Amino acid sequence: MNAAFDTAAIRARAEAAKTIALEVGREAARFRRESDPGTLAVQSKGLQDFVTIADSRAEQAIRHGLISRFPDDTFMGEESGEESRGQSDGAGTWVVDPIDGTTNYIRGFRYWAVSIAFVVGDKVEIGVVYDAAEDKVFHAVRGGGAFKDGLPIHTATTVDPANALIILGHSRKTSFDEYLALSKRLHERGMDYRRTGAAAIDLVRIAEGAADLYYERHLNAWDMLAGALIAEEAGATVAMPPVETLLAQGGPIIAQAPGLADEFAFILDIEGLAG
Structure with missing residues (x-):
């Protein structure tokens, strides 16, 4: 600090x-x-x-x-x-x-x-x-x-993808076709998903264990930073660009229950946030 x-x-x-x-x-x-x-x-x-x-x-x-x-x-x-x-x-x-x-x-x-x-x-x-x-x-x-x-509060302990509840955000700055393709892939894995239209709410839902993954391809810093820290401190695995980058231009965020990290690794690869 x-x-x-x-x-x-x-x-x-x-x-x-x-x-x-x-x-x-x-x-x-x-x-x-x-x-x-x-x-x-x-x-x-x-x-x-x-x-x-x-x-x-x-x-x-x-x-x-x-x-x-x-x-x-x-x-x-x-x-x-x-x-x-x-x-x-x-x-x-x-x-x-x-x-x-x-x-x-x-x-x-x-x-x-x-x-x-x-x-x-x-x-x-x-x-x-x-x-x-x-x-x-x-x-x-x-x-x-x-x-x-x-x-x-703590994140969910979900490990079975068929029991997972996903929240997907969508920005008009990103491809809707890609959003649909991701939704289809998750559906085929037996997962249910939602879209609420408020990133801060979505992130605290991950933090309290009401949902297992939140992903959006582009957000501004003010939409995500508070909720991202709350989710991380609740035990979620959170991936996003450096804060300096987010403050300047925004970017993607992924917050997930740790028991499903392997299931959603492909999203990290899509965004170049793996590792």
Whole structure:
């Protein structure tokens, strides 16, 4: 760990992030319940990618909550981009998606999340995800295990592919034909699969053992970093490009229950993440 961030400093940030994620997530849920759905979409950033009033409000609240407590940290949000605050080379960076699963949120499909990660150098040190469907907060601090509302969680112990439940994400930046081919291959192996449209939720489902594999060919850093750490700390095998690469351009992620690692090795080969 960077010398500027001892255990106490990391723990303080984790506690703050948990509190803020819960408050902001509940406020976003309240706003959704009380608003006319037709007023939520303010402008389009492209297919299935909408900026909403709730997104902007949530990110502002998260940024204020974190930076007011830790003014030397830097902040990268999905809506605002990177905002440079800290002047030290050792500054940590908050990487935030205020509402992961915006389309779900707009339509009233409850699979959306608030995702907050804290990165120091090339490591994600803190991951916090508010799960709107369950009104629960998942969190992890590197080396300290993974938790759901303060209770330890662990990945599934599945070893038989026929009993596996898979979550597949799909980005329009990648080939739909390849997505279909992978779905067919998994189906032929007797596996069932889902697509929810919120990466942070998918990753915490791996962490708590509700599913056995999550794979998506392209995500942005703010979609995946918090959930990836939580899954890893819960015992999942997680493969993704270096954090620096993800912060610059995004990339693929694979998170899987360790008992099925051999079954899904071919996906690592597809993405060049094997070994």
